[in-house]
Amino acid sequence: MPDQPRPFTRRTLALATGIALAAGALLAVPAADAAPQPPAEQVRADFNGDGYGDLAVAAPYASVSGRTHAGYVAVLYGSPRGLSAKKVYTQASPGIPGAVEKSDLFGIRLVDADLDGDGFTDLLVGSGGERWTQDGIDRESSSTVLWGGPKGFASGTVLPAQGTSRYQDALTAAGDFDGDGHQDLARGGRVLFGPLGRDGRPARTQEGAEFGDGDVNTIAVAAGDTDGDGIDDIVALTRAWDRDDEGDYGHAVFVVRGSREGLRTPVGLKDLSGPEGDGIALGDLNGDGRADLVVGGQTLRIVYAGKQGLGPGRPQVISQDTPGVPGTQEAGDGFGHALAVGDMTGDGRADILAGVPFEGFGGLRSPGTFAVVPGGPSGVTGAGTKVFSQDSAGVPGTAEKDDWFGAAVHLVDGNGDGKAEPVVGAPSEDTRAGAFWVFPGRTSTKGSFTVGARALGTTAAGAELGSVFPN
Numbered sequence: 001m002p003d004q005p006r007p008f009t010r011r012t013l014a015l016a017t018g019i020a021l022a023a024g025a026l027l028a029v030p031a032a033d034a035a036p037q038p039p040a041e042q043v044r045a046d047f048n049g050d051g052y053g054d055l056a057v058a059a060p061y062a063s064v065s066g067r068t069h070a071g072y073v074a075v076l077y078g079s080p081r082g083l084s085a086k087k088v089y090t091q092a093s094p095g096i097p098g099a100v101e102k103s104d105l106f107g108i109r110l111v112d113a114d115l116d117g118d119g120f121t122d123l124l125v126g127s128g129g130e131r132w133t134q135d136g137i138d139r140e141s142s143s144t145v146l147w148g149g150p151k152g153f154a155s156g157t158v159l160p161a162q163g164t165s166r167y168q169d170a171l172t173a174a175g176d177f178d179g180d181g182h183q184d185l186a187r188g189g190r191v192l193f194g195p196l197g198r199d200g201r202p203a204r205t206q207e208g209a210e211f212g213d214g215d216v217n218t219i220a221v222a223a224g225d226t227d228g229d230g231i232d233d234i235v236a237l238t239r240a241w242d243r244d245d246e247g248d249y250g251h252a253v254f255v256v257r258g259s260r261e262g263l264r265t266p267v268g269l270k271d272l273s274g275p276e277g278d279g280i281a282l283g284d285l286n287g288d289g290r291a292d293l294v295v296g297g298q299t300l301r302i303v304y305a306g307k308q309g310l311g312p313g314r315p316q317v318i319s320q321d322t323p324g325v326p327g328t329q330e331a332g333d334g335f336g337h338a339l340a341v342g343d344m345t346g347d348g349r350a351d352i353l354a355g356v357p358f359e360g361f362g363g364l365r366s367p368g369t370f371a372v373v374p375g376g377p378s379g380v381t382g383a384g385t386k387v388f389s390q391d392s393a394g395v396p397g398t399a400e401k402d403d404w405f406g407a408a409v410h411l412v413d414g415n416g417d418g419k420a421e422p423v424v425g426a427p428s429e430d431t432r433a434g435a436f437w438v439f440p441g442r443t444s445t446k447g448s449f450t451v452g453a454r455a456l457g458t459t460a461a462g463a464e465l466g467s468v469f470p471n
Contacts, residue, residue: 044412044413045112045121045123045412045470046078046120046121046148047075047077047112047120047121047122047123047148047152047153048077048120048148048149048150048151048152049119049120049148049149049150050077050078050079051416052077052078052079052080052413052414052415052416053078053412053413053414053416054075054076054077054078054083054121054152054412054414055075055076055078055083055410055412055414055423055438055469056073056074056075056110056112056123056469056470057073057074057075057076057110057410057423057425057436057465057466057468057469058071058072058073058074058106058107058108058110058125058465058467058468058469059071059072059073059074059107059434059453059458059463059464059465059466059467060105060106060107060108060128060464060467060468061105061432061462061463061464061467062453062458062459062462062463062464062465063459063461063462063463064090064091064092064100064458064459065092065100067100067101067102068102068103068462069102069103069104069105069129069462070090070091070100070101070102070103070104070105070106071090071104071105071106071107071108071127072088072089072090072106072107072458073088073089073090073106073107073110073123073125073146074086074087074088074089074451074456074458074465075087075088075089075152075153076414076438076451077152078412078413078414078415078416079414079415080415080416081415082414082415082421082438082440082447083412083414083421083438086451086455086456087152088456088457088458089146089153090106091104091106091127093153094154095153095154095155095156096144096146096153096155096156097144097156097157097158098127098130098142098144098158101130103129104127104128104129104130105126105127105128105129105130106125106127106130106144107125107126107127107468108126108127108128108129108169108468109124109125109126109128109143109169109171109172109468110123110124110125110126110468110469110470110471111123111124111172111173111174111185111470111471112124112174112470113174113175113183113185114148114183115145115174115183115185115194115195115196116147116194116195116196116197116198117182117183117194117195118148120147120148120149120150121148122145122146122147122148123145123146123148123153123470124143124144124145124146124159124172124174124185125143125144125145125146125156126141126142126143126169126172127141127142127143127144127169128141128169129141130142130169132158134160134161135161135164137161137164137166138166139161139166139167139168140166140167140168141167141168141169142158142159142168142169143158143159143168143169143172144156144157144158144159145157145158145159145196145200147198155198157198157199157200158200159192159200160199160200160201162188162190162192162205163190165188170187170188171187171188171211171218171219171220171221172185172186172187172221172471173185173186173187173211173221173222173223173234173471174186174223174471175223175224175232175233175234175258176231176232176258177191177193177223177231177232177233177234177258177262177263178193178231178258178259178260178261178262179229179230179231179258179259179260180193182194182195182203183195184202185202186209186211186221186223186234186256186263189207189208189209189210190205190206190207190208190209191205191206191209191262191263192205193205193206193262206262206263209256209262209263210256210266211234211236211238211254211256211266212236212238212252212254212266213254213266213268215241216238216239216240216241216252217238217239217240217241218236218237218238219237219238219239219277219278220236220237220278220279220280220471221234221235221236221237221280221471222234222235222280222281222282222293222471223235223282224282224283224291225258225290225291226255226257226282226290226291226292226293226305226309226310227257227290227305227307227308227309228289228290228305228307231257231258231259231260232258233255233256233257233258233291233309233310234255234256234258234263235253235254235255235256235280235282235293235310236253236254236256236266236280237251237252237253237277237278237279237280237295238251238252238253238254239251239252239277246275248275249275250273250274250275251272251273251274251275251276251277251297252268252269252272252273253268253269253272253273253277253280253293253295254266254267254268254269255267255269255309255310257309269303269310269311269312270312271303271312271313271314271315272295272301272303272315276297276298276299277295277296277297278296278297278334278336278337278338279295279296279297279336279337279338279339280293280294280295280296280339281293281294281296281339281340281341281352282294282341283341283342283350283352283375284349284350284375285302285304285341285349285350285351285352285375285376285379285380286304286349286375286376286377286378286379287348287349287375287377288305290305290306290309291305292304292305292350292379293305293310294336294339294341294352295315295336296335296336296337296338296339296354297334297335297336297337298319298329298331298333298334298335298336299317299318299319299329299335299336300317300318300319300335300336300352300354300373300380301315301316301317302315302316302317302318302379302380303315303316304316304379316379316380318373318380318382319335320333320335322382323382323383324381324382324383324384324385325371325373325382325385325387326371326385326386326387327356327359327369327387332358333356333358333359333360334355334356334357334358334359335354335356335359335371336352336354336355336356337355337356337357337358337406337407338354338355338357338406338407338408338409338425339352339353339354339355339409340352340353340409340410340411340422341353341411342411342420343375343418343419343420344372344411344419344420344421344422344442344443345374345419345442345443346417346418346419347375347376349375349376349377350375351372351373351374351375352371352372352373352374352375352380353370353371353372353373353409353410353411353422354370354371354372354373354406354409355368355370355406355407355408355409355424356368356369356370356371356387356406357404357405357406357407357426358404359389359406361389361391361399362391362399364399364400364401365401365402366401366402366403366404367389367390367391367399367400367401367402367403367405368389368390368399368403368404368405368406368407368426369387369388369389369405369406370387370388370389370405370406370409370422370424371385371386371387371388372385372386372387372388372422372442372443373385386443386444388439388445389405390403390405390426392445393445394444394445394446394448395437395445395448396437396448396449396450397429397435397437397450400429402428403426403428403429404426404427404428404429405424405426405429405437406424406425406426407425407426407427407428407466407467408424408425408427408436408466408467408468408469409422409423409424409425409469410422410423410425410469410470411423412438414438414440415440419442420442421438421439421440421442422438422439422442423436423437423438423439423469424436424437424439424466425437425465425466425467425468425469426466427464427465427466427467428464429452429466430452430460431461432461432462432463432464433452433453433460433461433462433463433464433465434452434463434464434465434466434467435450435451435452435453435465435466436450436451436465436466437449437450437451438450438451451465452465453465
């Protein structure tokens with residue numbers, strides 16, 4: 001455990017992990033009577049349409065052209081040999097709208113989906129500090145779509161402001177929420193139904209589509225088909241704005257069902273309410289064709305979807321004290337603080353990638369680890385779980401105090417073999433320069449490599465590279 005459990009002292013990590021943890025956000029789980037599809041196929045993002053999964057990762061606090069906290073997005077393109085070719089995108093890149101400015105935070109949020117229906121995955125990039133004006137109203141924060149194509153991202157569009165709100169970038173879930181075969185965006189009480197035009201305007205909108213019930217702070221969302229009806233649903237993790245009498249923030253989980261008309265009213269899962277919760281993910285852990293729910297933070301709490309989707313009932317709890325899981329359950333470790341779900345073994349059942357960024361060992365505070373927790377015919381048992389750190393044999397680098405290795409995690413099928421490969425971020429590596437690691441061996445460290453500012457040709461200081469992956 002950490003020598004001194006680190007509180008969230010700044011918004012960066014909480015926000016970044018709140019997005020990156022729901023790496024199963026684009027899961028499209030097959031109907032209940034169909035043969036389960038390999039989850040690795042469903043977490044694939046293919047920006048250039050070559051059939052190999054690509055990886056997007058952001059450094060929202062990076063300096064660009066001398067402007068601090070301008071931010072950038074890096075893409076590693078897949079190939080038969082896995083992730084290889086690297087390219088960096090900023091607001092100064094050809095075809096990308098906007099300008100590099102101080103404190104724009106370009107990349108503070110990433111969502112990947114084929115938004116215009118052309119067969120290429122697009123990337124929605126949030127700029128948390130962007131200031132602009134539309135309809136005579138001063139706006140703060142924006143969302144830019146980088147349009148995928150044969151050569152990757154060659155053009156982009158800033159989404160038009162919605163309504164009169166000053167703040168325009170928001171926590172976003174992507175999925176097919178009305179079952180018409182097009183990817184939609186749900187954000188900030190509104191659904192933008194696809195396909196989007198290249199001007200950023202949706203085919204239609206739905207107003208009043210909330211993630212939670214009441215005045216709560218939504219900190220993570222995930223989308224997938226939890227009931228096998230062929231329409232994606234949303235699960236949202238919310239947190240109270242204020243602490244209770246015991247000093248805790250109350251957490252709640254809501255399910256928002258999709259339908260032919262769009263999103264329905266949120267329904268709370270009362271058995272998941274409590275003081276803990278940092279991230280969520282959806283994936284078919286037992287191979288029954290429905291997306292199951294994982295909530296992480298201090299333990300993994302799992303709810304298996306039935307014919308009616310996710311409903312009431314006590315969740316299964318997997319902790320570091322569960323037989324088969326290496327380590328010891330200790331306060332402040334953050335087991336499952338970051339989550340992604342996908343098939344890493346090729347058995348047709350999703351596995352859990354759980355970041356444990358505040359885990360301490362060797363006298364160090366919060367160097368961090370990550371765990372691969374297998375799924376199976378009966379779901380998750382804890383048996384066969386493997387845990388890795390920067391001190392594991394075959395992993396580049398060295399575990400250091402406050403690296404936060406595992407603060408953000410993601411899955412990508414970079415070589416197109418149908419098996420998902422873990423990607424692990426450490427935004428505080430080298431005094432907040434940040435870096436990320438790719439594990440082609442999936443459940444081993446074989447072939448693992450790290451990518452930092454030097455490999456990308458970017459400025460390292462304070463960039464927090466590896467803090468944001470697509471949700």
